[in-house]
Amino acid sequence: MEQRVLRVRAAFQTGRSRPLTFRLQQLRALQRMVQECQKEILAALADDLHKSEFNAYSQEVINVLGELDHVIEKLPEWVAPEPAKKTILTLMDEAYIHSEPLGVVLIIGAWNYPFVLNIQPLVGAIAAGNAVIVKPSELSERTAMLLAKIIPQYLDKELYCVINGGIEETTELLKQRFDHILYTGSTGVGKIVMEAAAKHLTPVTLELGGKSPCYIDKDCNLDVACRRITWGKYMNCGQTCIAPDYILCEPSLQGQIVEKIKETVKEFYGEEIKQSPDYERIINLRHFKRVTNLLEGQKIAFGGETDEATRFIAPTVLTDVNPNSKVMQEEIFGPVLPIMPVKNADEAIQFINQREKPLALYVFSNNNKLIKRMIEETSSGGVTGNDVIMHFTLNSLPFGGVGNSGMGAYHGKHSFDTFSHHRSCLIKSLRMEGANKLRYPPNSQSKVDWANFFLLKRFNRGKIGIFLLAFLGILVAVTMKLQSF
């Protein structure tokens, strides 16, 4: 494992991945890969998660293509050095922020959206000029194998590679030194990744999870709310890190919510949900059993059917859920939607704040003031008001968690920034040493006063300003020199 990582590092050291033209060329190659191998990608996702073509396309492929379009268009702007506002003392100098690659980036993807969660970070890492090792999750086996096959066919083999394997291989990989690690997965493993990264002082971006609350106000369009929630919750069989995990609402709404979600489920998936090509399955037996166990002792309002052979769990809603029950202790990651009654928004806010900061917060209300208040008085990775999931789809927004739901962010330019080092640069001339005499010992109070003046004022470029102030600087220096005689 060490050798493989060292080879990638050696490739990075050649400097090949840095020029803008190279990065654009690789990104375009990635675009071609997604377009030309689309059938295989959709087939792999269908194999791994029982994902229909449309779902695979709209949940995964579209995001990647959109990201690639955006990054390719904007990259020349992003890589350009950014000039900085200078002080009087540095007015004659060049001061700018230079974005540079970090080196070798490790991306550890998750199994629930195995294509987008590996490739979208890859886009950002390439755009920032790094070499990249991708470690897809072994649970989404077909997609992992496919990525290992097609990525080397389109991208530079030495700079970008896929390493597959299970826990043992991942542990070995984490012992190696990287310049940034982006991990998508569970909170528990997130801690392990950060601890391993600490040994090499490797910065990390952790996209974790949590229980994303969904508050439904009594003043809202309940039809619309329930449709949107149904869509977001049961998408990918509930295996979405930003799925609405549980609902908070006043007790009087529970009944209506159950009915409307039930209707919507029928509308989306038909009477025989098992026959619907648009409904996915649980990834494996272990998770199937885990989710099924959460139903124990719960009041099932509808759904609850399971089939171990096909790892099918029907869209399920639970009512009057006790906050101390098992289903409220862990991220559900399955098609089970608990409804927890609360007296009002105050109680909802209190409930949310007593728990770990979630990855997403959802609020449904016609009252904008209430939505703003809920945002103001809670914290979460991101927020969508009057819908679910949507903040993930806008790549001008940073996507990431806070607290136990993660750290750092990516998508769009935020990926570029995450995978870059922003190096501050100040370039002076060796001439004009006169101005520097102000700072050299032996010191005096008047030097302090002048230093105060020069450091505390800040100016933008202005032709007259430059000349006037440079003249002033020289005048001061000459004055000081004369004073010392």
Add this chain to the structure above:
Amino acid sequence: MSATKGKSCDQQPKPEPGPQMNPYAGTLKRLQDAFYSGITRPIKFRISQLRGLSRFLKENRNLLLDTLARDLNKPSFEAEISEIVLCEEEIQLALNNLHKWVKDEPVEKNLVTQLDSAFIRKEPYGVALIIAPWNYPLNLLLVPLVGAIAAGNYVVLKPLEISKSMERVMAEVLPRYLDQNCFTMVLGGPREATLLLKNKFDYIFFTGEQPPRRGWIVMAAASQHLTPITLELGGKNPCYVDDNCDLQNVANRVAWFRFFNAGQTCVAPDYVLCSPEMREKLLPALQHAVTQFYGKDPQSSPDLARIISPKHFLRARGLLGSGRVAFGGQSDEQERYIAPTVLVDVKETDPVMQEEIFGPILPILTVSGVEEAIAFIRKREKPLALFAFSNDWKVVNKVLDQTSSGTFAGNDGFTFMTIISMPFGGVGHSGMGKYHGKFTFDTFSHGRGCVLQSPHLEFINKLRYPPYSQGRQRLLVWLLKHKLSLPCSIL
């Protein structure tokens, strides 16, 4: 925000540590609970705290200068410009701009969200821990504090005990200027710091020298609670001097930045790389600069600082044995004085090249030219700062392009520290994260992506709901091909 009483996801609850194991648990809980009261959120409150900090500096200027003199024999000029003035600048910038910084930042929307609002909300993390070192004990404590307060956090400050007088001033005087409900100071040594780090913070900002060990410890502790961190560490900052340069100007600049604060600066040039011919010319020029600055007897100059402690003095003095002393080399244990010293004939394997020097000692290593210098730099850990001196811009740019470092200066020392519109931070072993100016505010803020959709116009969403058909997919592909979905997806 997690309460220590709530169960965390994916974990069994751990037994509460006893008071001996975790003496700070009570304080942390008080602060975490208080955070929810929202006192620190209103901009008025944050501004009042920043004004408090400003008054702290104004009303205690002489006390602070005396304290810095006592701990480090810091000349008042150095103390003014590197500690007081820079802190004042940071506070002023925050006061003038906070109303802009806290505003929601609107973002570019895509076709589907055109009718809605999408923005980034800046939120405080919660309870932030700031651990500051001893070499610029005022600046390195206050500048992060300004950002943490501006961002609306509660703050726990842990100054390093080595700068004893400053620690006392901070403990006794600073609290009078800040609201005690949302700010606390923890004093003590490594043991107290270790115990403090066992607790869960919402952000940890650590500045310390002698990487990477301390960085490891802080990051490992932070990983137990998934606490985001900024580490401002250090390293050996190389300084390349080209043959084509204005000799005395280079010597002045290198000498001043090296011997500032008796070399105890994380961004000081740590060692010089130059050709043997340049070395012969540079030595007398450096000597001349030192004499100009500190006189023939630097020990009696009021403009030269001292080493912080006996332990650090012995450590730095021990490095004088590497290579050969070209000039300087005198020391006085009682005063913790080490003369501005240049070492030559230093080998890469010598002790002075194994650790960050953090003293007024400048080794010069010879290389054949800029290519060898770059190769030498690249073999080593990425430094916090990198310096290149040349009249030829191409040479300066070559060094910049072919190396990596936290920051870079061409033809000067660490003047970039005064430009707070530029981020300051390390990379690799020299650190992670950045701050100064608005970057500090951003560092201590969580950028929360928000989309507020309309509850109306549900018909647009029909595209995304099952059951799906071939026709739907074809439409989607068509829309995408015609670039109607910039900058992202339609779902």
